[in-house]
Amino acid sequence: MMLPRLLSREVTIPLATSLIMLAAWETLVHTGVLRAAFFPAPTSIAHTLLGLALSGELWVHAGTTLGRLVLSFVMALIPATVLGLAMGWWRTVRITADPLVNLLFPIPSIAFFPVVIFYFGLSEWGLLLTGAITPFLLMTVQAAAALEGLERTLLEAGRNYGATGWRLFVRVMLPAALPHLFIGYRLAVGVGFIVIVAVEMIAAKHGLGGYLWHSWQILRIEEMYVGLVLIGLLGIFVTYGLEALARRLMPWQVDLLRVKEQR
Amino acid sequence: MRQRHINLRGLVSPLAVGLLWELLVALGVLNATYLPPPSQLAPHLVALLAGGELWRHLSMTLYRLCLSFAFALIPAVLLGLSLGMSRNLRLALEPLLTSLYAIPKIALLPLVMLVLGVNERTLIFTSALTSFVQMTISTSGGVLAIDRSVLEAGKNYGATGWRLFRYVLLPSALPDIFTGMRIGLALTLVLVIAVEFTAAQEGLGAFLWTAGQTLSAKNMFSAFTVIGALGWILSYGLERIGNRLMPWRQRSSADMFL
Amino acid sequence: MNGKRSWQNSLVALIALFFLGSIDTVLGQSVVKIGFVPSESFAPLFVAHERGYFKAQGLTTELVRLPSGAAILTQVSTGDMQVGGGALGAAAFNAAQQKLPVAFVAPMHFAYTEDYLVVRKAEIDAGRFKTVADLRGKACAVNAKGVATEWVLDEVLKPGGLRIDNVDVKTLPFPEMLPALDNGAIVCGIITEPFATQAEEKNIGVRPLKAKPGAKPVPITVAFWNSDWAKKNDGAARAFMNGYLRAVRDLSEPNAWKAPVHTEIISKHTGVAAAVLLKTRAPVFSPNLELEEKEMMSQQEFNLRLGYLKYKELKPIKELIDLSYAEAAVKQAGRR
Numbered sequence: 001m002m003l004p005r006l007l008s009r010e011v012t013i014p015l016a017t018s019l020i021m022l023a024a025w026e027t028l029v030h031t032g033v034l035r036a037a038f039f040p041a042p043t044s045i046a047h048t049l050l051g052l053a054l055s056g057e058l059w060v061h062a063g064t065t066l067g068r069l070v071l072s073f074v075m076a077l078i079p080a081t082v083l084g085l086a087m088g089w090w091r092t093v094r095i096t097a098d099p100l101v102n103l104l105f106p107i108p109s110i111a112f113f114p115v116v117i118f119y120f121g122l123s124e125w126g127l128l129l130t131g132a133i134t135p136f137l138l139m140t141v142q143a144a145a146a147l148e149g150l151e152r153t154l155l156e157a158g159r160n161y162g163a164t165g166w167r168l169f170v171r172v173m174l175p176a177a178l179p180h181l182f183i184g185y186r187l188a189v190g191v192g193f194i195v196i197v198a199v200e201m202i203a204a205k206h207g208l209g210g211y212l213w214h215s216w217q218i219l220r221i222e223e224m225y226v227g228l229v230l231i232g233l234l235g236i237f238v239t240y241g242l243e244a245l246a247r248r249l250m251p252w253q254v255d256l257l258r259v260k261e262q263r
Numbered sequence: 264m265r266q267r268h269i270n271l272r273g274l275v276s277p278l279a280v281g282l283l284w285e286l287l288v289a290l291g292v293l294n295a296t297y298l299p300p301p302s303q304l305a306p307h308l309v310a311l312l313a314g315g316e317l318w319r320h321l322s323m324t325l326y327r328l329c330l331s332f333a334f335a336l337i338p339a340v341l342l343g344l345s346l347g348m349s350r351n352l353r354l355a356l357e358p359l360l361t362s363l364y365a366i367p368k369i370a371l372l373p374l375v376m377l378v379l380g381v382n383e384r385t386l387i388f389t390s391a392l393t394s395f396v397q398m399t400i401s402t403s404g405g406v407l408a409i410d411r412s413v414l415e416a417g418k419n420y421g422a423t424g425w426r427l428f429r430y431v432l433l434p435s436a437l438p439d440i441f442t443g444m445r446i447g448l449a450l451t452l453v454l455v456i457a458v459e460f461t462a463a464q465e466g467l468g469a470f471l472w473t474a475g476q477t478l479s480a481k482n483m484f485s486a487f488t489v490i491g492a493l494g495w496i497l498s499y500g501l502e503r504i505g506n507r508l509m510p511w512r513q514r515s516s517a518d519m520f521l
Numbered sequence: 522m523n524g525k526r527s528w529q530n531s532l533v534a535l536i537a538l539f540f541l542g543s544i545d546t547v548l549g550q551s552v553v554k555i556g557f558v559p560s561e562s563f564a565p566l567f568v569a570h571e572r573g574y575f576k577a578q579g580l581t582t583e584l585v586r587l588p589s590g591a592a593i594l595t596q597v598s599t600g601d602m603q604v605g606g607g608a609l610g611a612a613a614f615n616a617a618q619q620k621l622p623v624a625f626v627a628p629m630h631f632a633y634t635e636d637y638l639v640v641r642k643a644e645i646d647a648g649r650f651k652t653v654a655d656l657r658g659k660a661c662a663v664n665a666k667g668v669a670t671e672w673v674l675d676e677v678l679k680p681g682g683l684r685i686d687n688v689d690v691k692t693l694p695f696p697e698m699l700p701a702l703d704n705g706a707i708v709c710g711i712i713t714e715p716f717a718t719q720a721e722e723k724n725i726g727v728r729p730l731k732a733k734p735g736a737k738p739v740p741i742t743v744a745f746w747n748s749d750w751a752k753k754n755d756g757a758a759r760a761f762m763n764g765y766l767r768a769v770r771d772l773s774e775p776n777a778w779k780a781p782v783h784t785e786i787i788s789k790h791t792g793v794a795a796a797v798l799l800k801t802r803a804p805v806f807s808p809n810l811e812l813e814e815k816e817m818m819s820q821q822e823f824n825l826r827l828g829y830l831k832y833k834e835l836k837p838i839k840e841l842i843d844l845s846y847a848e849a850a851v852k853q854a855g856r857r
Contacts, residue, residue, distance in 0.1 A: 009350070009351070009354055010354060013351060013354035013355050013357075014354055014355065014357045014358045015358075016355075017355045017356070017358060017359070018358040018359075021359070035599075037598075037619045037621055038377050038595070038599065039377075095275075095276075096275065096276040096279075097276065098276075099274070099276055099277055099495075100276055100277060100280065102491075102494070102495045102498065103277070103488075103491035103492070103494075103495055104491060105449065105491075105494060107456070107487050107490050107491055107494075108453055108456050108457045108460060108468070110457070110460070111456075111460065111471055111475070111483070111486075111487070113697070115297060115298065115480075115483075123706070187446075193367060194367035194368075194369065197367045197369075197370055198367065198369055198370075198457070201369075201370070202694060209370070210692075212370055214665075214666055214667070216373050216591055217589070217590075217591045217610075217611075217612060217665055217666065217667055217668065218591075218610065218611035218612050218615060218666070218667035218824075218829045218830075219591065219594065219595070219611070219612040219615040219616050219619075220615060220829075220831060224373070227370075228366060228370060228371070228374070231365070231366055231367070231370060232362045232365045232366045233365075234365075235364070235365025235366060235367075236361060236362065236365045239364075239365060297700065372588075373591075373592065373595070376592060376595070376596065376601075377595060377599060380596065380599070380601035381556070381585060381587055381592065381596055381601060381602070382585075461588045462586075462587065462588040462592075463586070464586045473559075473792040475696050476559065476695075476696050476792060477696075477792055477793060477794070478696055478699065478716075478719065
């Protein structure tokens with residue numbers, strides 16, 4: 001039963017292209033076209049990675065980064081959803097918050113770091129807070145949009161069935177708003193991840209960003225690549241994890257980016 | 264008419280925040296050295312603008328922004344369209360795109376510097392990379408999301424090949440492509456600033472970094488203001504263009520945002 | 522499909538344009554690119570460039586700002602830059618071990634380790650800090666690991682019977698060390714100028730240690746270049762060294778650090794106001810470009826002990842530095 005699935009296009013083509021690219025890289029290093037000191041062969045990167053996994057160091061770094069990501073995400077999520085829904089519900093809130101949000105967004109979160117450090121010291125809170133700012137802004141806006149985008153007909157239907165106030169909100173609006181909210185969550189996780197890694201690169205002892213930067217600083221290039229690979233894997237893990245969660249919470253929703261193939 | 268009304272009200276909250284800030288500094292709750300209030304910040308910002316230095320940095324950033332965005336946009340749209348239309352291509356490039364998407368591009372900067380050296384090209388390339396990946400995905404998503412019935416209707420009316428593409432597929436996908444562009448532009452700005460922050464001598468990001476290094480909170484916040492204003496203007500500008508190009512389009516969720 | 526083809530054509534054209542930018546690398550062979558980070562350690566390079574000492578030797582130089590010390594080392598080893606400077610940290614030792622074409626050719630700046638240690642003023646006022654030994658278990662900041670400043674921390678702790686393992690080391694960029702000292706997140710830090718002086722000015726920190734009279738300053742940064750470039754352009758390499766020596770000698774003059782011509786140049790490239798620079802403690806320069814092995818071995822040892830190096834045995838310093846060009850330049854100019 002599994003075999004036909006394994007041999008399907010969805011699996012073989014991506015696998016083939018990945019292997020070809022890795023093999024090409026390996027060859028280029030061995031033939032000296034790529035300097036091994038700066039472009040280590042995939043095999044030696046894998047070797048270093050394995051060593052790191054066995055020594056346990058890998059798990060500490062990966063776990064720390066993941067933990068920071070989750071925590072800062074949750075820190076941003078609750079105020080953002082509350083504020084965003086308020087913005088969507090009450091026009092005045094929207095007009096008040098909109099300009100502030102738009103002004104703050106383009107500023108790279110790391111730039112806030114010095115200010116945050118002053119008030120929160122070097123504690124985890126400083127790191128987490130910096131990582132939470134832009135995701136907070138993103139999710140607020142999506143939450144506001146989620147409510148605004150609701151179909152009138154849906155609301156009317158709900159009301160016709162006797163749902164009002166709180167019930168209307170929880171049973172009709174919230175499920176309808178969920179897909180939009182999730183777009184916000186996905187963007188937020190993506191951005192939050194970037195910021196956490198960037199902040200770790202500057203100021204953390206543990207965590208993948210810190211590991212990457214430190215390896216770079218002492219010119220242990222293989223370790224740097226391992227860091228990159230791990231960061232990528234973590235990113236994929238988090239993205240797909242969120243998608244899986246989305247699919248479970250909203251089975252009725254077809255995701256824009258993963259439309260079931262019809263062609 | 265309604266537009267103007269909203270714009271005025273849009274100023275209320277920043278003003279309110281400004282006043283609150285002044286108050287908190289006066290009360291000693293906030294430290295003016297690290298969080299200069301508007302009364303100190305405004306004259307400083309004006310002086311910087313008048314002095315011309317800030318304009319120099321601003322134009323550098325704008326220059327990089329335009330180049331990065333152009334270099335990201337055109338390949339992204341082309342690739343995205345191709346990906347949207349060919350399943351095999353999509354599958355083949357999936358591992359590369361997904362891994363690229365997952366890695367914060369700023370982490371790639373050391374690597375890019377190794378390959379391309381440290382120069383303008385590297386800055387632009389790194390900035391473009393993030394929005395390239397993101398716009399490719401948005402564009403292909405836009406193509407994939409096209410309603411089958413629209414395509415069928417087009418075919419029924421005799422449109423094939425190029426005509427189908429130009430008059431049916433493209434317009435249907437355009438709203439999503441455009442939304443992707445708006446996010447892409449915002450993202451490019453963030454990346455340009457981040458890259459300048461790390462590795463440039465001129466540009467708003469570099470100015471911001473120097474401000475941090477010289478412990479000048481006033482410079483820092485002046486930079487914040489200019490960057491924020493720039494981001495705002497860009498998104499409004501792009502929204503206006505969008506409205507003109509695609510009057511038929513329904514506002515999607517991301518529009519609210521930018 | 523015509524439209525598609527024209528799109529493809531424009532795409533190709535754009536890519537071509539993009540890589541035309543690479544022409545600058547081909548044409549740029551005659552320019553000597555010098556990588557730096559905005560730090561006053563690079564004063565000799567700034568001065569030599571700005572005062573035309575390189576030009577006088579027939580060299581066209583270009584100063585390129587890089588994001589970090591490690592970046593300077595990598596860009597010089599790939600040949601993207603020809604010359605750079607930086608501390609003798611783990612990166613330098615690892616670069617040598619991997620036989621990268623980098624040669625460390627002359628000292629850049631020296632300093633007294635005592636000038637780096639900044640202790641939180643509140644600690645001192647509260648009487649919690651009397652000697653270095655009181656730092657046991659406390660939070661101390663360095664700007665990065667595997668760099669000379671980390672070694673400096675170890676060095677200043679030694680007289681108090683401590684090693685770096687006995688304190689809680691935190692990594693922070695220099696500017697952030699000041700707010701961190703202010704609110705107690707760290708108790709001490711190894712802080713470079715001008716931040717150390719600024720910490721004192723703002724009453725956030727104090728430098729409690731004084732260098733012993735007659736003590737020698739230690740080498741902190743070293744100038745290096747791409748050895749392949751030096752081999753192929755011997756004349757340019759010598760010219761560089763001559764210009765460099767001149768600048769170092771200028772800066773070795775008494776009160777040279779405070780001379781307006783110098784502060785202006787350094788201010789320009791570090792972004793630090795001249796007024797602030799004047800108050801900082803000056804680095805020390807060696808007018809005969811001499812480097813002592815003892816300190817460098819100590820630095821290698823330190824990095825080895827902390828596991829930063831890719832090798833396990835100490836290497837003789839001769840394998841890492843090449844002072845021949847420096848010696849030749851000094852000979853030509855005559856010893857001071």
